[in-house]
Amino acid sequence: MSVTKKGERKQNRKQGGRYSRRNFLSMMMLAGGTAMGVHALAHASPEFNGWPKANGMLVDLTACVGCRSCEKACNEANNMPAPDKPFDDSSVFKEKRWPSAKTYTVVNAYENPAGSSAPVYRKIQCNHCLEPACATACPMHAYTKTPEGAVLYNENVCFGCRYCVIACPFNMPGYDYDSALDAKVVKCIFCHGRIKEGKLPACAEACPAGTLTFGKRSDLLKLARKRIMNNPDKYIDHIYGENEVGGTSWLYLSNVPFKNLGFPDNLPKKPLIELTSNYLSSVPVIFTTFPAIFGMIYGLMRGRKNESDSENAPHEKEVK
Amino acid sequence: MRIYFMKKPLFILIAITALSLMLAVLYGSSVKAEVSKKIPGTINIKYIQKQYGPVVFDHTKHAAMAGNCGKCHHSHNEKINSTCKECHALDAGVFKASAKQAFLPCSACHSDYSPDSPGVPGLKVAFHKKCFECHLGMGELGSSPAGCAKTCHVKKKA
Numbered sequence: 001m002s003v004t005k006k007g008e009r010k011q012n013r014k015q016g017g018r019y020s021r022r023n024f025l026s027m028m029m030l031a032g033g034t035a036m037g038v039h040a041l042a043h044a045s046p047e048f049n050g051w052p053k054a055n056g057m058l059v060d061l062t063a064c065v066g067c068r069s070c071e072k073a074c075n076e077a078n079n080m081p082a083p084d085k086p087f088d089d090s091s092v093f094k095e096k097r098w099p100s101a102k103t104y105t106v107v108n109a110y111e112n113p114a115g116s117s118a119p120v121y122r123k124i125q126c127n128h129c130l131e132p133a134c135a136t137a138c139p140m141h142a143y144t145k146t147p148e149g150a151v152l153y154n155e156n157v158c159f160g161c162r163y164c165v166i167a168c169p170f171n172m173p174g175y176d177y178d179s180a181l182d183a184k185v186v187k188c189i190f191c192h193g194r195i196k197e198g199k200l201p202a203c204a205e206a207c208p209a210g211t212l213t214f215g216k217r218s219d220l221l222k223l224a225r226k227r228i229m230n231n232p233d234k235y236i237d238h239i240y241g242e243n244e245v246g247g248t249s250w251l252y253l254s255n256v257p258f259k260n261l262g263f264p265d266n267l268p269k270k271p272l273i274e275l276t277s278n279y280l281s282s283v284p285v286i287f288t289t290f291p292a293i294f295g296m297i298y299g300l301m302r303g304r305k306n307e308s309d310s311e312n313a314p315h316e317k318e319v320k
Numbered sequence: 321m322r323i324y325f326m327k328k329p330l331f332i333l334i335a336i337t338a339l340s341l342m343l344a345v346l347y348g349s350s351v352k353a354e355v356s357k358k359i360p361g362t363i364n365i366k367y368i369q370k371q372y373g374p375v376v377f378d379h380t381k382h383a384a385m386a387g388n389c390g391k392c393h394h395s396h397n398e399k400i401n402s403t404c405k406e407c408h409a410l411d412a413g414v415f416k417a418s419a420k421q422a423f424l425p426c427s428a429c430h431s432d433y434s435p436d437s438p439g440v441p442g443l444k445v446a447f448h449k450k451c452f453e454c455h456l457g458m459g460e461l462g463s464s465p466a467g468c469a470k471t472c473h474v475k476k477k478a
Contacts, residue, residue: 058438063449065456068465069371090464118462200433209452210445215438223438 048271050130050247055149055195056217057204058224061254061261062234064121064211066093066107073206074105077191096262099125101176104188105203110261120254122261123203123211125188126151126172127241128249131271137167142185149217149249150190158184169245169267190249217249224253246271359383367427368444372473392450393424 072087081102085092093109105125112120128151135143142158145151160183164173173185191201204214228235240258241248244267259265359379366374426446433442460467469475
């Protein structure tokens with residue numbers, strides 16, 4: 001580096017050139033302001049109460065008689081493989097089953113604390129959250145919350161990270177491990193095709209006991225409240241799924257505490273995405289502003305170092 | 321097209337006559353339902369069978385045990401978890417007939433379930449709900465899926 005060039009740069013800096021303190025401070029303020037602005041946007045995201053006119057299912061657990069008609073209908077409607085035990089076999093109630101690659105839904109029997117000899121039955125399937133954690137966790141957007149209500153999974157884009165399996169508060173997306181090469185998530189699809197055709201979900205159509213009521217979620221909430229109001233001694237004053245993790249399309253009424261039936265009872269009322277959205281929304285801000293900020297600091301420091309180098313040891317470089 | 325050329329008062333007169341005729345026919349049908357106060361006896365419930373054979377239902381026996389038709393059928397005297405509005409909003413004419421103690425068949429109001437009125441169960445659910453009120457717990461009903469075929473239904477031959 002020649003002496004004249006060095007001199008020019010020194011001169012530049014004194015005149016308030018590219019790396020002046022004033023410029024640096026103003027850049028910092030700009031970056032900080034942008035970061036805060038984006039953060040404020042993330043906070044201001046409006047509350048989502050589900051798609052208008054979205055469908056739902058009201059499950060009145062007090063009505064279920066454990067006939068397993070829903071399991072059978074689901075199996076037939078979705079062309080699932082034949083079950084290990086026939087659908088009129090009650091021995092399946094001895095264990096707590098879970099939806100698997102072979103079935104979207106199962107009915108389990110739980111002890112009835114009310115002293116009744118008949119057990120309390122609970123149908124288990126995807127609850128089709130209004131703001132599904134599986135969809136927000138998925139890096140490939142394999143999950144879609146449809147305006148009709150169903151949370152659908154697209155196996156063609158899934159690359160098998162299993163984030164959805166961990167994210168789901170209800171433990172629903174199960175991986176089909178039966179096929180090592182073509183592994184995919186198998187979960188209830190809320191009979192999306194049938195609903196679009198104007199039919200009822202297969203389970204709701206099959207249910208003889210009036211346990212499953214399909215309809216608009218808003219109507220079902222009203223119906224559930226009415227049932228609780230008309231039978232305050234029968235029902236627990238809680239519609240499970242109304243507020244859990246921001247609300248689910250499937251709603252439940254029960255006469256025994258939901259905890260006793262294996263429902264998770266420690267879920268927040270807000271959608272799970274709100275636990276991470278503030279943090280995640282700051283990631284792009286950090287990725288864009290931090291390199292700029294630290295780049296500027298680095299530039300300043302390097303400039304100062306060069307400056308002090310040239311002042312302290314001018315001869316070393318000139319030897320070259 | 322001749323109506324178009326008719327004088328206005330004449331047209332109104334014809335319209336009123338037609339309307340009153342229609343109303344008379346409607347009223348007549350409801351009166352007919354009212355008259356059939358006799359208990360239907362043993363019936364074959366076969367409207368909705370799919371998996372199982374029809375259920376043979378002895379109306380007389382059940383009516384004698386229940387002691388009151390209103391135990392199963394909606395009526396003004398026996399409100400079955402329903403408010404006035406619930407039924408009257410549906411079809412006042414039909415309900416009026418049943419209110420006069422002429423109990424209509426369940427299928428008069430309960431047909432295929434419609435998600436537009438989730439408060440009205442479909443015919444299948446309406447039937448089962450009533451049966452379960454007493455029959456749940458009998459035999460294996462309520463404790464095993466096999467109970468359906470053992471207690472009330474006959475499994476259809478495949």
